[in-house]
Amino acid sequence: MAGFSRLTWEIAGKAARHLTNRKRCAMIKHYFRAQAGAPGQEPRPEYLTEIVMRFENWTVKGFDRDAAVSLVRGGINPLPAVFLASRGMTGTEEAKSFLTENHGDILDPFSLRDMERAVLRIRSAMEKREKIAVFGDYDVDGMTASALLKVWFRDQGHDARIYIPGRADEGYGLNCAALEMLRDDGVTLVITVDCGITAVDEAEYAKKIG
Numbered sequence: 001m002a003g004f005s006r007l008t009w010e011i012a013g014k015a016a017r018h019l020t021n022r023k024r025c026a027m028i029k030h031y032f033r034a035q036a037g038a039p040g041q042e043p044r045p046e047y048l049t050e051i052v053m054r055f056e057n058w059t060v061k062g063f064d065r066d067a068a069v070s071l072v073r074g075g076i077n078p079l080p081a082v083f084l085a086s087r088g089m090t091g092t093e094e095a096k097s098f099l100t101e102n103h104g105d106i107l108d109p110f111s112l113r114d115m116e117r118a119v120l121r122i123r124s125a126m127e128k129r130e131k132i133a134v135f136g137d138y139d140v141d142g143m144t145a146s147a148l149l150k151v152w153f154r155d156q157g158h159d160a161r162i163y164i165p166g167r168a169d170e171g172y173g174l175n176c177a178a179l180e181m182l183r184d185d186g187v188t189l190v191i192t193v194d195c196g197i198t199a200v201d202e203a204e205y206a207k208k209i210g
Contacts, residue, residue: 064090071095125189126153132160133187135174135196138167142194149193161187174202183209 063086071081074092076099084095109115125132132153136146146162153160165171165178173195179202182190190206192199 131187132189135192137194145193174199179206
């Protein structure tokens with residue numbers, strides 16, 4: 001299947017472009033060429049496992065290879081197909097529905113505890129033109145969530161700032177030093193994304209210093 005092989009080559013190129021180690025790039029490209037075969041040929045099913053865990057010592061959850069191959073043949077990119085199959089998805093339509101934005105499938109956010117209080121506090125801060133900081137995380141979903149929330153505030157006419165802690169010197173999640181710095185900069189509301197759910201002590205400290 002030519003489409004399958006084109007996806008394979010696309011993954012190889014994208015993976016190589018996002019790596020800084022040239023030697024590893026060369027290894028990955030060589031491996032992909034060896035496993036994918038000539039353009040137009042379909043790689044063997046085991047290849048779907050190997051592209052996930054070739055150059056890292058990862059423990060990867062098992063998955064139904066036949067289901068992954070079926071998803072790929074239905075138009076799903078090979079890497080997402082592996083992850084979806086490992087989570088029990090076997091049907092193409094189910095996978096596409098999961099990957100496609102559909103607001104009707106999103107649970108009611110007000111089912112979360114104290115969501116109404118949080119919304120009222122954010123609205124109050126925006127109406128009073130308070131300084132708001134979005135406290136994110138340095139991984140992909142943390143950066144994405146921070147950017148999305150900042151864009152939303154911008155669209156509402158409010159210029160919230162983003163704070164991403166330094167991985168080496170601050171580590172993951174809220175920390176008191178960052179909260180003090182934000183307070184000194186005039187921030188009166190901090191919204192955490194992709195972190196903060198277990199930061200009970202830091203949240204109490206933020207409340208204490210205002």
